[in-house]
Amino acid sequence: MVHTSLDVVDEKISAMGKALVDQRELYLGLLYPTEDYKVYGYVTNSKVKFVMVVDSSNTALRDNEIRSMFRKLHNSYTDVMCNPFYNPGDRIHSRAFDSMVTSMMIQVC
């Protein structure tokens, strides 16, 4: 998983060179040999990356769903960032954020 994430990040960085701001990147291509899961990447305007790892046992989520999930994620993240006590890079403790994320995940699974 860690390697995957690293690869994802590397590819993103390379993608940056091509398109400076990529709203969304469907990174379906990465399927680990043993574990089948998909990794979706999403970059915000401030270069914050969201990586979503989805188990492929679940029927493949539609692109729109992924995008809407990322959008919600982005919105919640901006709300979290508004908090002056939140340092970028810290673990997010926001309950609203967590509840949103869990609800989203439940919705999918």
Next chain:
Amino acid sequence: MEAAAGGGCGSGPPLLLSEGEQQCYSELFARCVGAAGGGPGSGPPEAARTVPGTVTAAAGPVADLFRASQLPAETLHQITELCGAKRVGYFGPTQFYIALKLIAAAQSGLPVRIESIKCELPLPRFMMSKTDAEIRFGNPAELHGTKVQIPYLITEKNTFKRMDDEDKQQETQSPTMSPLASPPSSPPHYQRVPLSHGYSKLRSSTEQMHPAPYEARQPLVQPEGPSSGAPGAKPPRHKASLIRSFSVEREPHDNSSNYPDEPWRITEEQREYYVNQFRSLQPDPSSFISGSVAKNFFTKSKLSIPELSYIWELSDADCDGALTLPEFCAAFHLIVARKNGYPLPEGLPPTLQPEYLQAAFPKPKRECTLFDSYSESMPANQQPRDLNRMELSIKDTADFPVPTQDVTSDDKQEQNKTRLALKSTADEALPKDMSEDPATSKDSNSLKARPRSRSYSSTSIEEAMKRGEDPPTPPPRPQKTHSRASSLDLNKVFQPSVPATKSGLLPPPPALPPRPCPSQISHHNVNSERSAHPKPPTQLPNYGDFRLQKQSEQVSEAEIHPQLNRAPSQVAESSPTKKDIPHSQPPSKPIRRKFRPENSATESQEPPSTVGGPVSAASGKPHAAVQKQSSKQKKAIQTAIRKNKEANAVLARLNSELQQQLKEVHQERIALENQLEQLRPVTVL
């Protein structure tokens, strides 16, 4: 097992109780005994079976207490059997203590066995209930449920450390309470007091006081009880820490009338304190406190960052990274409550919602921008105070009440405020009028003017506001001429000074106000002729002249003062524009200076005008009615113009300030983005 347990209980195994447990249990037992004494029916049956010489607790309160522990009935049955009450038929001290210990064990998840009570256990937790009898068994420790304590409870580990840590927690709580919580101490403090005193022996005296807030506390604590049942409080410690504030807390409790939702309801004094703090951070009460400023401020409260982050999350309803006044009050209140030991709510309580706070303590936003130097934005309930302030500085306030007469749309509050303020100004002006207007022969108009001047301030504004809103007349014709023939000098007095300034002041003449003006002016054109002026600039001096003329037929002090007081913007515009445009600054001096020349001018004109006064009075009378109306309309228009001008100036200033802030924010953002770029390769994942 039962036999063994019974045997064990019968022989009284050495029950190791810690000091805290001892105190807690003894108090509980005393209460049960006390209740037994008070209880009518429960006592005798038990007492009959008791061994003489022993103190027993009646089954009634004991059962209530056990039920309050929120253990299942079966467990309670087991406990009662184990402790031997059933066997011996009564709850003696031994049985009671054993039962309490078993309850603690059960609550900690241990099996209900005699062996369980051998080890250190937390104090049994009893839910608060609403009846008076059970209030005593309430669990004040829940109030002190800090984050550190809650994890302890949740982990359900019986460790020796826990007791010590709890002690430490409680002690650290009391010192942390003081720094921030001293001013707004009323509701949180006295919330704790009743509970602690419920444990203490002061119950009798305080019970009347506290049932109300205590019960009010129920709703809040009940939800938290099951989840966070803190271990039993240490009564002595509570007493020591809270008793000092007890007397103080009584009073606020008495003062606070409605307290259904207490810990989250902000009282008046708290509100004031919060507002003051807000103003110390941000002078304009209608604006925001930025995130960083608020962060520094709230960090001083010594709460942990995650807690502050959570509080922010709760209070910043619109998630804009800044706190408006209601948001700030909510955040501050949450911090205060937290420091006093209240666990933070899951969601923002209804009484802390920004809309609720805004409605509860309305703060006319429009006035804020204009009145920031006066903190007029204080809640409407502080109107009297504002009024007093206004009365003290009549010249200063005269400027502001009038600008608030927004002709087009007015808040009732503003109207009242301005009306009251102007009334006060008019009242103050009256003596001046009286003193300075002795000689003027009061024709009908002037006579009417004086009594009218008293009520004029109140009526004129209303009329002005009414009039100003309806544009009955056709588009304004250039009112070069003024109505009254007499006191033309006054026009000349105003015109030379005014036109230059007016032309500069009124580049964009408001369309609405001028409309009624020309109608009236055309009305009065019959009476007098005025030199031609460009329409907008002349309107104001025309109004001034009109008013002056109308009211006293000659410029009388009575009219000048109320008019000028009421319509200081006109004067203020003329005079301040001469000196500067201190729309935010109280243009008292310019007004006064303007008053002087005007007064002198008017005074000089009065004697000559008095001659023409009687003459014109006769002619004035027929016109009086019309002139009154037109004068009022003119006044309305003039006041509207003034208000608009001042508002424009203020808004322009605000705009420039905001632009600057925006630029700064942009720069900061650019800098942050650069930093992000630089940091990106470093951070992984």
